[in-house]
Amino acid sequence: MSATETILQMQGITKTFGPVKALTDVNMSVDRGEIHAICGENGAGKSTLMNVLSGVYPYGSYSGTIVFEGKECKYHTINDSEADGIVIIHQELALSPFLSIAENIFMGNERSAGGVIDWNATRVEADRLMKRVGLPEDPDTKIMDIGVGKQQLVEIAKALSKDVKLLILDEPTAALNDEDSAHLLHLVRQLRDEHGVSSIIITHKLNEVAAIADAVTIIRDGSTVGDMIISPETPFDQDELIRKMVGRELTNMYPDHDSKPGEELFRVKDWTVHHPLDASRVVMDHANFYVRSGEIVGLAGLMGAGRTEMAMSIFGHSYGSNISGEAFVKGKAVQMPNVQSAIDAGLAYATEDRKVFGLNLLQNIRENAALASLRKMSRHGVMDGNVERREVEEYRKDFNIKCRNIDVAVSTLSGGNQQKVVLAKWVISNPDILILDEPTRGIDVGAKYEIYEIIDHLADEGKAVIVISSELPELIGICDRIYTVSQGSITDDVPKKAFTQEYLMRGMTKEREVTAR
Amino acid sequence: MTSATVEPKKSERDKEVGMLSSIASNARQYGIVGALIVIVLVFEVLTGGVLLKPNSFVSLIQQNAYVIILAIGMVMVIIATHIDLSVGSLVAFIGGVCALLMERQGMNWVLAIVVSLVVGLLVGVWQGFWVAYVGIPGFITTLAGMLIFRGLATVIVGESVPITSSAFRGIARNYLPNILMFWGPFDGLTIVLGLLCIAAFAWAQISRRRKAAKVGLATEPMSLTIGKIVIASVVIAFVTYLLASSGNADQGGTPIMLVIVAVLVLVYNFILTRTVFGRHVYAVGGNRKAAILSGIDSRRVDFTLYIHMGFLSAVAAVCMLSRLASATAQAGMEFEMDAIAACFIGGTAVTGGIGTIPGAVVGAFVMGVINQGLSIMGVDTAIVKTIKGLVLLVAVAIDIMSKRKKS
Numbered sequence: 001m002s003a004t005e006t007i008l009q010m011q012g013i014t015k016t017f018g019p020v021k022a023l024t025d026v027n028m029s030v031d032r033g034e035i036h037a038i039c040g041e042n043g044a045g046k047s048t049l050m051n052v053l054s055g056v057y058p059y060g061s062y063s064g065t066i067v068f069e070g071k072e073c074k075y076h077t078i079n080d081s082e083a084d085g086i087v088i089i090h091q092e093l094a095l096s097p098f099l100s101i102a103e104n105i106f107m108g109n110e111r112s113a114g115g116v117i118d119w120n121a122t123r124v125e126a127d128r129l130m131k132r133v134g135l136p137e138d139p140d141t142k143i144m145d146i147g148v149g150k151q152q153l154v155e156i157a158k159a160l161s162k163d164v165k166l167l168i169l170d171e172p173t174a175a176l177n178d179e180d181s182a183h184l185l186h187l188v189r190q191l192r193d194e195h196g197v198s199s200i201i202i203t204h205k206l207n208e209v210a211a212i213a214d215a216v217t218i219i220r221d222g223s224t225v226g227d228m229i230i231s232p233e234t235p236f237d238q239d240e241l242i243r244k245m246v247g248r249e250l251t252n253m254y255p256d257h258d259s260k261p262g263e264e265l266f267r268v269k270d271w272t273v274h275h276p277l278d279a280s281r282v283v284m285d286h287a288n289f290y291v292r293s294g295e296i297v298g299l300a301g302l303m304g305a306g307r308t309e310m311a312m313s314i315f316g317h318s319y320g321s322n323i324s325g326e327a328f329v330k331g332k333a334v335q336m337p338n339v340q341s342a343i344d345a346g347l348a349y350a351t352e353d354r355k356v357f358g359l360n361l362l363q364n365i366r367e368n369a370a371l372a373s374l375r376k377m378s379r380h381g382v383m384d385g386n387v388e389r390r391e392v393e394e395y396r397k398d399f400n401i402k403c404r405n406i407d408v409a410v411s412t413l414s415g416g417n418q419q420k421v422v423l424a425k426w427v428i429s430n431p432d433i434l435i436l437d438e439p440t441r442g443i444d445v446g447a448k449y450e451i452y453e454i455i456d457h458l459a460d461e462g463k464a465v466i467v468i469s470s471e472l473p474e475l476i477g478i479c480d481r482i483y484t485v486s487q488g489s490i491t492d493d494v495p496k497k498a499f500t501q502e503y504l505m506r507g508m509t510k511e512r513e514v515t516a517r
Numbered sequence: 518m519t520s521a522t523v524e525p526k527k528s529e530r531d532k533e534v535g536m537l538s539s540i541a542s543n544a545r546q547y548g549i550v551g552a553l554i555v556i557v558l559v560f561e562v563l564t565g566g567v568l569l570k571p572n573s574f575v576s577l578i579q580q581n582a583y584v585i586i587l588a589i590g591m592v593m594v595i596i597a598t599h600i601d602l603s604v605g606s607l608v609a610f611i612g613g614v615c616a617l618l619m620e621r622q623g624m625n626w627v628l629a630i631v632v633s634l635v636v637g638l639l640v641g642v643w644q645g646f647w648v649a650y651v652g653i654p655g656f657i658t659t660l661a662g663m664l665i666f667r668g669l670a671t672v673i674v675g676e677s678v679p680i681t682s683s684a685f686r687g688i689a690r691n692y693l694p695n696i697l698m699f700w701g702p703f704d705g706l707t708i709v710l711g712l713l714c715i716a717a718f719a720w721a722q723i724s725r726r727r728k729a730a731k732v733g734l735a736t737e738p739m740s741l742t743i744g745k746i747v748i749a750s751v752v753i754a755f756v757t758y759l760l761a762s763s764g765n766a767d768q769g770g771t772p773i774m775l776v777i778v779a780v781l782v783l784v785y786n787f788i789l790t791r792t793v794f795g796r797h798v799y800a801v802g803g804n805r806k807a808a809i810l811s812g813i814d815s816r817r818v819d820f821t822l823y824i825h826m827g828f829l830s831a832v833a834a835v836c837m838l839s840r841l842a843s844a845t846a847q848a849g850m851e852f853e854m855d856a857i858a859a860c861f862i863g864g865t866a867v868t869g870g871i872g873t874i875p876g877a878v879v880g881a882f883v884m885g886v887i888n889q890g891l892s893i894m895g896v897d898t899a900i901v902k903t904i905k906g907l908v909l910l911v912a913v914a915i916d917i918m919s920k921r922k923k924s
Contacts, residue, residue, distance in 0.1 A: 315810075318810060339810060340814065357807055359804065360808070367800075
């Protein structure tokens with residue numbers, strides 16, 4: 001087969017969600033028998049692009065053209081794209097845990113005659129597909145009894161059962177250990193070499209790109225910003241890729257702020273966390289860091305690096321299993337086996353996803369903002385309504401939460417104002433150390449600026465602030481010091497004078513070598 | 518007109534939420550109360566005025582007290598995203614225990630009630646343990662409890678245990694003592710209590726308004742506050758009139774059951790709306806993950822809720838035993854369904870997080886009035902059951918559709 005034949009051509013793809021432009025004029029082409037990587041920061045639009053391609057967003061909800069195998073595609077559902085041989089495997093696996101491997105492989109595509117399942121054909125064909133993907137299991141084994149790595153292989157077997165021509169993998173190794181990752185990458189290469197299957201891989205792991213990709217498309221802020229061909233003549237240039245991924249102008253989006261760091265307030269020593277379901281998988285490995293009073297410290301890492309998991313495990317063991325390590329507040333060792341003890345120790349953790357973890361959308365501003373401080377707003381278990389109103393009212397004014405009054409439901413507020421309610425909840429609990437996880441995700445520029453001012457103000461009051469963010473410019477704009485986190489370990493402690501996006505991204509992508517090639 | 522005179526008027530209007538928007542935002546609450554009033558009027562006509570005759574009204578309260586008592590606990594359990602299917606069986610079991618203590622052990626009836634309440638608390642500890650600390654869903658735990666306690670009730674009660682103590686039997690039948698004598702045909706104490714209720718309601722409304730104004734919150738329009746007080750006064754006065762003229766030649770006035778129910782409603786409404794525990798219940802029900810990450814011990818909340826439910830089941834059991842004057846293994850059959858239905862008719866969300874005790878009480882009255890009205894009309898009990906089922910379906914359907922329209 002010719003190496004230069006184009007199998008997929010996406011041209012001028014633009015996709016908007018309400019007023020938000022997720023993709024702007026994206027172009028990309030994939031050759032037959034090619035492994036094509038898509039790289040970009042979190043939220044750059046990679047997954048949206050793949051959802052456009054696979055028909056999750058139906059034809060007509062985006063503009064631009066998609067040509068697959070020489071014919072224009074007008075997919076309305078995933079079934080349409082699968083009929084053409086385009087199969088997408090999402091980060092969240094779409095398997096039913098209580099059904100067997102064989103049943104999952106043929107789910108929605110059952111081997112049957114007149115609506116009656118042909119179990120023999122199901123098992124025999126499942127066995128054949130499992131051999132192809134290198135899965136040495138009984139086809140009757142339940143999905144819940146095999147590890148994530150093997151589950152990923154079941155997904156690929158399922159794709160093969162549909163005569164896949166173009167396989168799309170969305171961060172396939174994010175949840176896998178090194179060995180499973182290597183096997184998966186090997187399999188993708190084998191599919192290309194032996195069966196001519198083209199693949200698109202969305203990944204954050206630059207060493208994987210180096211290991212298997214033939215070409216790379218880089219997406220930034222919803223637009224294609226560059227293509228790279230990787231061949232023996234033009235070897236992979238990681239620095240160029242990083243430059244293209246982050247190459248964005250730092251504009252005047254951050255308030256001027258001079259921090260005056262004081263005493264060390266919080267220190268974590270050798271903090272190790274394992275996955276809650278798979279106690280052998282290390283999520284954070286011997287992390288060490290500290291924060292001083294009045295200091296704003298960033299934790300920079302790509303999705304899945306382990307930042308949130310570490311923060312949550314520190315905050316009252318809210319995540320993970322097999323947690324070890326020590327935490328010190330003002331030099332004194334503290335034990336935080338549950339959230340209340342962490343609050344008592346002076347910690348606050350404003351969660352990443354405010355709608356899932358941060359707010360009770362059925363309740364109003366007052367009830368949400370008071371939730372972490374009910375003890376100090378009550379006497380003998382009876383709420384003191386006046387104290388509660390006074391406190392919440394104070395922060396409504398301070399944080400400029402735009403609302404008619406504090407008795408309106410938080411579900412009616414804009415994202416920025418909801419985020420301010422989450423911040424108010426934790427500031428009211430009067431902590432010494434605040435961990436803010438993605439404090440500005442999904443909110444508009446104006447509200448972001450206000451949140452930065454709040455963060456600066458908290459630092460001025462002598463609190464220690466830890467900010468977790470996927471947006472590098474944001475961390476550079478507001479932090480005094482940044483730890484880079486990559487693949488479950490803290491890779492660098494970067495002082496303010498060394499802040500550049502390229503330097504930080506290097507720390508965020510530093511990792512053990514994958515032994516795939 | 519100068520701008521100086523216009524300005525204060527405008528700011529005043531900003532502070533006072535418009536009458537219509539105020540009613541709209543509480544539509545669900547007003548809606549169910551309105552529905553109750555319509556149902557009462559319809560049955561008043563259909564029964565030819567019998568429904569609201571004094572004695573028939575008193576028996577409406579005495580017959581439905583158990584639903585209200587159980588619904589108080591059930592609404593809290595449902596807000597926290599659980600359910601309790603065992604309450605009907607508990608009524609039979611604890612009623613059986615109480616009867617045996619009095620009739621076989623010769624225990625004093627007051628002491629027997631105390632022991633029964635303790636048994637209720639212990640059963641709550643038992644069920645709460647499985648739900649909160651073992652992690653078995655409330656549905657399963659209490660389904661098991663439903664079987665276990667119905668079985669145990671049959672074992673301990675056998676055929677039936679009649680109650681001989683007339684003092685105990687009086688709980689569900691008698692009235693508050695007629696200490697203020699009769700004023701004309703009316704019981705004096707009842708009139709005084711009725712007037713006190715009106716005064717308390719008016720005072721609560723006005724002080725709430727004043728407090729809201731003091732902290733600078735938007736208050737509802739004065740006309741609405743006055744309207745509420747007037748309507749409530751008329752209703753309370755009418756109920757007072759019914760009660761004061763109820764009874765027979767020996768006694769009459771305020772039934773003891775009404776006092777028990779009223780105290781429980783007030784106490785539990787206070788717990789749910791004004792205490793830290795109440796706040797925890799709503800927080801856990803609305804978003805369990807967020808509640809846990811805010812330092813709330815959600816397991817302790819679940820545990821405590823089932824203890825409350827066990828206690829309230831015991832109260833219902835004592836009331837039911839007194840009313841029936843005999844313990845049977847079949848007592849309390851399907852009470853859990855009545856209590857759950859009352860909660861949902863009263864606006865409790867199936868998915869948890871939303872619900873109020875007054876709402877559940879109104880829901881219980883809706884069911885009770887339909888029950889009473891149809892039975893006065895001589896409708897077959899099987900048909901009554903069918904109609905109650907349809908009412909539940911329609912009430913929740915209206916709720917869901919009105920929510921959909923809003924979003």
